[in-house]
Amino acid sequence: MQAMLIEKYGKYPLKLADIPMPTVGDHDILAEIHAASINPLDRLVRDGKLRIMLKYDMPHVLGYDLSGIVIQVGKKVEKFKIGDEIYGRPSKGGAFAEYISVHENDIALKPKNLSHAEAASIPLVGLTSYQVLHDHLELSAGQKVLIQAGSGGVGTFAIQLAKAMGIYVATTTSEAGAGLVRSLGADQIINYRTEQFNKLLHDYDGVFDTIGGETLEKAFQIVKQGGQIVSVVGPPNARFGEAVGSGFIKTNVFRLISRKLTKLENKYNVKYSFLFMKPSGRQLEILTEWIESEKIKPVIDRVFPFKEAQKAMEYSESGRAKGKIIVKMKG
Structure with missing residues (x-):
């Protein structure tokens, strides 16, 4: 072949x-x-x-x-x-x-x-979004989430899924992507070229980070105490290493490379997690129900x-x- x-x-x-x-x-x-x-x-x-x-x-x-x-x-x-x-x-x-x-x-x-x-x-964006919003952030109707890069592959699905779950969604995008994310149901749209999300948002229950770096670090400023940030691109931390059984050496490497985020966790009383999506036919079946009912396209x-x-x-x-x-x- x-x-x-x-x-x-x-x-x-x-x-x-x-x-x-x-x-x-x-x-x-x-x-x-x-x-x-x-x-x-x-x-x-x-x-x-x-x-x-x-x-x-x-x-x-x-x-x-x-x-x-x-x-x-x-x-x-x-x-x-x-x-x-x-x-x-x-x-x-x-x-x-x-x-x-x-x-x-x-x-x-x-x-x-x-x-x-x-x-x-x-599959990949759908399972990633479901595992972040449902399994890790454990968001429910009426809560608020920031989804970074809303017009990207993950963002376009995550916005729809969050809205299907009854969640208030803020998202970042360029001016060119604003119409798209609005059509998907985003409640608040932030033009990342001209606006700073960490100056506009506060008391959010969670952040779905798809960008990493300084953008991830700034996300700690908008989450309420006891809230969570989940990143699919930021560095793995020791908590992730222990959860997936990475072993002593790798877990300590993760602890080292995420030490800046650990300090931010302690400063803001916000939990940070790294997610590496797991394949799941069972969760795809759940997504299929939303897709066939046209809640997600x-x-x-x-x-x-x-x-x-x-x-x-x-x-x-x-x-x-x-x-x-x-x-x-x-x-």
Whole structure:
């Protein structure tokens, strides 16, 4: 089969190559991939910036979102059958390819009202948003959250999910993205080019950070005492290392690199957490209900053919995308 892969870590172009078909374990399904999508995770893995947490054998096929059709099932698979249309976030990547073997617990039936291209835009951003807003921040109706970078791939989904949960949403974006985030239901829109969110907001229950750096540090100023900040890009801390069983050495490395944020936690009495999203077919089923009831809709910026996956990566790195970037294998 054909796949787009990297042969070593670094800012090298994706390579189109012929590789063996994947093996199918007892609890795996083999899917013909119809569409995948680009995420910041692809760049972070490519550049080797996640090697402290994720280290892959080379060559490695990128791609952490997929939608496709089941063409083979493992001996012990119970949830799916040949011909099912599925979508999911494969735990080991591999979606920039014609076929993939993926554990049945990492996928769900594709929403009936979405095309494969639309469905491929959902899993990573959807699961990330759900796990931040529901599992970690534990927000409920009437509470307030700041979602950074609202017009990006994660932000466009997170705003919709938060509104479906009855949460008041503030978000940051440029003037060009204001109309989009308003259409998604954002209650307060902050132009990050001309306004400072930490001067305008206060007493928020939580912050969903997708930017990191100084922006993450300033977020502590707007959260009420006892509130929380969850980042998907900021440094892991010792609490994260202990939760995922990173071991003594890695946990202490996390403690070291997050020491500035730990000081801010203590200063403002605000909890900081780093989230590395976990694949979950069960949570995708929950998202499917919201999608099929049209409370949440995919937001797609551009679709690229499979052999132009490198161009899709370059477009993603440009920072101009509003919504998700799709790589289409079929149709």
